Amino acid sequence: MVNTQYEEVLNEGLAKIIVPRLERYKRPDGSIEPAWMPVFYNPQAVISRDFTTMFLKTIFKNKEFFFVDALAGTGIRGIRIALESSGKGILNDVDPRAYNYIVKNILLNNLAERLEAYNSEANTLLNNLVFTGVLVDYVDVDPYGSPSPYIDSALKPLNKEAYIGVTATDTGPLSCTYPHKTLSRYWSNCFKVDFEKEFATRLLIANTVLRAASLEIDLKPLVVLVYKYFIRVFFKSKRSAWEAYKTVENCIGYLWYCPKTLERGFTSSIEELDVKCSDGSKPLVAGKTWICNIYDYNTTSELINNIEKHNWISNETRKTASLILNEAEIENPYIRLDKLCSVLKINMPSVTVVIEKLREAGFKASRTHMDPRGIRTNAGYNELTSLLLSLTNNS
Ligand SMILES: C[S@@+](CC[C@H](N)C(=O)[O-])C[C@H]1O[C@@H](n2cnc3c(N)ncnc32)[C@H](O)[C@@H]1O
Known part of the structure; x- marks a missing residue:
């Protein structure tokens, strides 16, 4: 054959x-x-x-x-x-x-x-x-x-x-x-x-x-x-x-x-x-x-659970799936941190730090699997830009 x-x-x-x-x-x-x-x-x-x-x-x-x-x-x-x-x-x-x-x-x-x-x-x-x-x-x-x-x-x-x-x-x-x-x-x-x-x-x-x-x-x-x-x-x-x-x-x-x-x-x-x-x-x-949500959270989280459970699924898929789980519960489109920092004329802090600070401030925040420079958050524009400015002032 x-x-x-x-x-x-x-x-x-x-x-x-x-x-x-x-x-x-x-x-x-x-x-x-x-x-x-x-x-x-x-x-x-x-x-x-x-x-x-x-x-x-x-x-x-x-x-x-x-x-x-x-x-x-x-x-x-x-x-x-x-x-x-x-x-x-x-x-x-x-x-x-x-x-x-x-x-x-x-x-x-x-x-x-x-x-x-x-x-x-x-x-x-x-x-x-x-x-x-x-x-x-x-x-x-x-x-x-x-x-x-x-x-x-x-x-x-x-x-x-x-x-x-x-x-x-x-x-x-x-x-x-x-x-x-x-x-x-x-x-x-x-x-x-x-x-x-x-x-x-x-x-x-x-x-x-x-x-x-x-x-x-x-x-x-x-x-x-x-x-x-x-x-x-x-x-x-x-x-x-x-x-x-x-x-x-x-x-x-x-x-x-x-x-x-x-x-x-x-x-x-x-x-x-x-x-x-x-x-x-x-x-x-x-x-x-x-203009509505692009994920159904329950289906997405169950799907990702299945990906994690089945050992024949590739490592690349597992890695991407774990990013999707966090972002699926946030409806707002992601924003490119590098571009926003360039608008604000500040150096770009690390995506991880910004996500941590947003979470500490009570917001939902996540990386997006779509772009490593993106952040998905339910913080508003003013809240996000103030946080970025305060981060660079304190650094
Ligand atoms: C991107 S490939 C599909 C790959 C496949 N689904 C996979 O996961 O590996 C697209 C296929 O569509 C076939 N194709 C293109 N036009 C088509 C048509 N009008 N009707 C049926 N098959 C078509 C091509 O021969 C090609 O094999």
Whole structure:
């Protein structure tokens, strides 16, 4: 089954997986370039797959559920879902070479009774499922670049209450490097902000929620993961026109932002926005964006507990998960400490010291897994800047 000249067998999670020989696809710096492989396998995305299997274990416990891995590559994600949680499902890829790997990998892991391989275009497959009466409890959307072309189809076969995991790697448009692309792809006006990675995540959430609402499906984000080149969001879905409307009304809005002082906030309505930046200027306004919490604390803490409990989960995933646990209970977007100190014209104290001092003063404060220079806190702007100024005065 394995052609050892061109292929190797790796272990990832509880799975064994046949992949193209990785050393044949090394960049000059030694890192692997998955895009050069005949089938896509990215060792750096282990964390995304660890989170996926542990998320599904958290949600479904030991209850059997039906899932579709719509863009499966080698099949590693779906195979791990079947081995590490209680999923049964479909692994699909449009590329016949990927399909062959999926078939071989299902057999290698003895999963022929739980998994079926398909060689279909993802939208076609997902739309066809709607007409076959198959109801899906979880759909995984893990494309190259933007998930936009697949979202509507991924939502349609979902059960009354279900879940969807979405990856985006088009961080350029999502981070407002190309504002025209952000507008056309994600329906949002934008500008550069210091909490770039979180703002990108919020734009992705808002757009996915709006697409779902147009299909009378309510979506809420439960867990987000931002790592190197990708953003991953796990949503809960519910078929309810009323709840979809309420979520759009309450949680889709705008960011106001003062680029010179880094003051920021969210608002549901631009018309009712009545704030000035402390330097006297008018804030910039971006949106539409997601203005509610990006984490569901209970789901996130249970997921992280599962990550800690299962010894096959990678150390990198454990490290990231422990950061997420602290930040998940703080709703405010993170702020870049280096940029804020440069606004205040002071030397930057260590992130750890600032967090300690904020906690001593009775605030919640945490690092963020999204950016090592960021701080997430429920302290207001004035409280945070006073604390920073007092720290430098006393040093
Ligand atoms: C990023 S890779 C998936 C990686 C995989 N989920 C994992 O965790 O390793 C994207 C995959 O989508 C497949 N693909 C691209 N366009 C597709 C489409 N329209 N329908 C189905 N598969 C598609 C590609 O062949 C590729 O294998």
